[in-house]
Amino acid sequence: MNNLNLSEKSKNYYEENDIYEIFSIAEDYPNKIYKCLLPKVKNKIVLDLGCGTGKFMQKFYKETDKYYGLDLSNEQLKIAKNKVKSDNVQFICCSAENIPLSDNSIDVIISTWVLGTIQEIDRRNKVLDEMKRVLKHDGNIYLVENDIGGEFEEIRNRYPNIKRTKDYNDWIESKGFICYDKFETYFKFKDKKQAKKIFNNIWGEEVVGNKVKSNIIKQKIIIYKV
């Protein structure tokens, strides 16, 4: 396992998933993403692709007809399973490159900060092909991603040099996704010490430096839709 900034094999999805869980709970503290996507998942068959520790699963599953939580990491899913026990939820531990679901069976796919963790473009493309295969013809995919700029991007050295985020978001748009919504939200940690600890663990002290100024960290979100 490595710690390549929350990339696919990051230690934060495996032996240090407790750190990821604190990060995940703090992220979007005011629930703006939840409020934006809730009307889209209501009474639908939903696939949460790369569901991690179940941040959105926990909020959405009761509103849906069926909720599939898929993730490559069994350690991430273990945390999700402790949060959600319900007959309408099914956990799937596998790579999203081969989704064990039938063609044309899912109404809505949500995927929050997942495709960018996969480094190889051909594997990302395979995941997109799989999403389209399992999606019903009148279904929708929502990708929640980081937008350019803002405090969060600055702390992890993706601002003012915007190339990495821009290249990735341009790639998503090149695949036919359009911007569905964008807004600013924020992380809320217990205190500044906790925020520093989590950011240092994930991105390293040499990247984070003294850029964490408080327990609140602003984050710009873009939601793509197809």
Ligand SMILES: C[S@@+](CC[C@H](N)C(=O)[O-])C[C@H]1O[C@@H](n2cnc3c(N)ncnc32)[C@H](O)[C@@H]1O
């Ligand atoms: C940044 S986390 C996001 C987790 C969750 N969606 C959230 O919002 O908290 C990325 C997640 O994608 C999962 N992941 C990475 N590559 C994957 C793949 N090829 N197939 C399935 N899941 C993958 C990781 O294990 C991790 O849980």
